[in-house]
Amino acid sequence: xxxxxxxxxxxxxxxxxxxxxxxxxxxxxxxxxxxxxxxxxxxxxxxxxxxxxxxxxxxxxxxxxxxxxxxxxxxxxxxxxxxxxxxxxxxxxxxxxxxxxxxxxxxxxxxxxxxxxxxxxxxxxxxxxxxxxxxxxxxxxxxx
Amino acid sequence: xxxxxxxxxxxxxxxxxxxxxxxxxxxxxxxxxxxxxxxxxxxxxxxxxxxxxxxxxxxxxxxxxxxxxxxxxxxxxxxxxxxxxxxxxxxxxxxxxxxxxxxxxxxxxxxxxxxxxxxxxxxxxxxxxxxxxxxxxxxxxxxxxxxxxxxxxxxxx
Numbered sequence: 001x002x003x004x005x006x007x008x009x010x011x012x013x014x015x016x017x018x019x020x021x022x023x024x025x026x027x028x029x030x031x032x033x034x035x036x037x038x039x040x041x042x043x044x045x046x047x048x049x050x051x052x053x054x055x056x057x058x059x060x061x062x063x064x065x066x067x068x069x070x071x072x073x074x075x076x077x078x079x080x081x082x083x084x085x086x087x088x089x090x091x092x093x094x095x096x097x098x099x100x101x102x103x104x105x106x107x108x109x110x111x112x113x114x115x116x117x118x119x120x121x122x123x124x125x126x127x128x129x130x131x132x133x134x135x136x137x138x139x140x141x142x143x144x
Numbered sequence: 145x146x147x148x149x150x151x152x153x154x155x156x157x158x159x160x161x162x163x164x165x166x167x168x169x170x171x172x173x174x175x176x177x178x179x180x181x182x183x184x185x186x187x188x189x190x191x192x193x194x195x196x197x198x199x200x201x202x203x204x205x206x207x208x209x210x211x212x213x214x215x216x217x218x219x220x221x222x223x224x225x226x227x228x229x230x231x232x233x234x235x236x237x238x239x240x241x242x243x244x245x246x247x248x249x250x251x252x253x254x255x256x257x258x259x260x261x262x263x264x265x266x267x268x269x270x271x272x273x274x275x276x277x278x279x280x281x282x283x284x285x286x287x288x289x290x291x292x293x294x295x296x297x298x299x300x301x
Contacts, residue, residue: 001180008179008271012172015272019279026280061289063233065161092293099294106286 026124029134037116041097045089054119054135055112056086059094059103066125067107073128074109077135084135111135149206150229159205160226161281164235166217167210168278171196171242175271179264187258190267194250197243205232205239237285238277245270 037057042048045057056074060067067088074086091098091106101110104123111120111134120134150158171193178189200208217223245266252263276282 004180004182007268008176011179011268011272012176012275015275016279019276019282022276022282023280061286063231063237064283064286064289065230065234066283066286068231091290095290095293095297098290104290106289 027122027126028124029120029122029126029130031120031134033118033121035101035118037097037110037112037118039116041100042112042116044094044097045087047085047087050114051083052085053083053114054085055114055116056084057097057110057112058086058088059091059098059106059108059110060088061091061106064106069125070107070109073126073131076128077131080132081135152231157204157206157232158229159211159232159235160214160218161228161230162223162226163205163211163214164238165278165281166214167200167208168274170210170213171274172271172278175267175274179267179271182264183258187253187263190246190249190253190263193270194243194246197239197246200236200239201243205236208239234283234285238283241284242270242274245273 042055042057047055047057058067058070058074060070071088074088078084078086089097091103091108097103098108101108101118101121106123107125108123109121109126110118111131113119119137120131122131152158174189174193178186178193180186181189196209200211205211249260249263249266252260252266256263273284277284
């Protein structure tokens with residue numbers, strides 16, 4: 001009985017610790033990613049308009065609740081600024097892109113400059129303020 | 145049972161986001177007690193949990209025993225309208241995952257009796273996942289989606 005109690009507590013405890021770690025990681029905006037989307041990749045997800053200063057590609061799946069939240073955030077950001085275009089793509093239809101950028105889960109979001117260079121990457125639901133910070137830095141400061 | 149089910153613009157069923165978290169918490173308690181007690185009583189609890197997963201998976205979350213318990217709790221304690229809703233699909237898939245693993249446990253109970261070690265390992269796995277779900281609201285389908293499609297595209301080649 002005691003040993004079963006210990007086993008059960010260890011399972012629940014380990015899962016809780018993992019959950020806390022996972023939650024801290026989820027949605028974190030990473031800006032240390034080197035790499036770029038090729039012109040072909042941008043075209044494949046429907047980002048061909050050259051007028052935007054910043055782009056975003058969201059890889060998702062049809063039955064993914066967090067993807068809807070990220071879509072909503074991107075929609076709101078796009079309403080705020082005219083120089084930002086984003087596109088949603090089903091990850092399963094673009095496995096080549098998912099493989100090229102080592103995407104393991106949905107939703108994964110890439111924020112790019114106009115040339116396709118990756119400025120930031122997130123998986124899970126990012127905070128809107130953090131994305132705004134990434135876009136502000138790009139749109140006004142760096143892309144000269 | 146609800147007479148009117150909430151749907152989004154496309155006609156997909158939508159649910160209160162707190163529901164699956166609540167259900168996962170109940171599942172965690174049920175399976176933790178089962179794993180501690182084991183024996184006949186423990187096995188009965190596991191079979192009950194398996195039935196709950198079966199109902200939610202095949203009849204929809206509107207019929208989920210814990211979902212209805214949550215509905216009752218919500219009314220009784222006046223928890224108010226959901227702050228967020230979500231499509232039924234992802235949490236229903238999570239219920240399917242629980243159903244699939246616990247099916248192994250139920251089969252092992254039937255074959256080798258309530259002392260089957262493999263069955264209790266399966267219970268431990270579902271216990272870990274339901275704890276994770278209760279603590280984070282994890283989207284199981286989102287984590288497995290690309291694995292599934294990569295596997296499928298590789299076997300197709």
